[in-house]
Amino acid sequence: METFGEKVKRTTKKVTRIILIVLLIAGVITFSFLYWGTYEDGVLAGKVLRISQKGVMFKTYEGKINLETFGALKGTSPIAESFDFSVEKxxxxxxxxxxxxxxxxxxxxxxxxxxxxxxxWRGDTKYFATRVERLK
Known part of the structure; x- marks a missing residue:
């Protein structure tokens, strides 16, 4: 016959195992969402200033595009604004x-x-270039 202490031990092990499995599954789902999920997609128009490979441990491709934005008044000079992006390895x-x-x-x-x-290991930014289209 099983004692009360043995029942508690067995139940505790079972509950602990279930909790660990649920936590592991939740961790995998969260990591997958953060790694592959897309928050925003869009397009930027400008001139690519640089594209280079950077990093000590993880070599990633990083770039910068110059977005020439114009002021609200006619005849004003363009304001140089740059945007950093990464490229998938x-x-x-x-x-x-x-x-x-x-x-x-x-x-x-x-x-x-x-x-x-x-x-x-993926890049310095959250922004990743997917394609580039040359303007005619």
Missing amino acids: GDKDLVKELQTVALSGERVNLYFVKRYARFP
């Missing part, structure tokens, strides 16, 4: 295209997505 074709337009100085449309969280 496996997207070598996009990196080459960005390097080409950075060297040519042409105006482009840069399509991007914004992630919920920043991870050091």
Whole structure:
């Protein structure tokens, strides 16, 4: 016959195991949402100033685009505003295209997505370029 203490031990182990499994599943779901979830997607128009590979432990591609915004008054000079972005590691074709337009100085449309969280092995920003479109 089982004693009261043995029943409590068995029940405690079972409850602890269930709690750990639920916490593990919740952690995996949360990480997946933060890693792959998209908070925003859009397009920026401007000139790519630079695209470079940075990092000590994790080498990531980082870029900067110059957005020329104009004031409300006619005849005012453009205000130089820059926007930092990252490029996914496996997207070598996009990196080459960005390097080409950075060297040519042409105006482009840069399509991007914004992630919920920043991870050091992925990039310095939450913004990731997805494609670049040259303006005619």
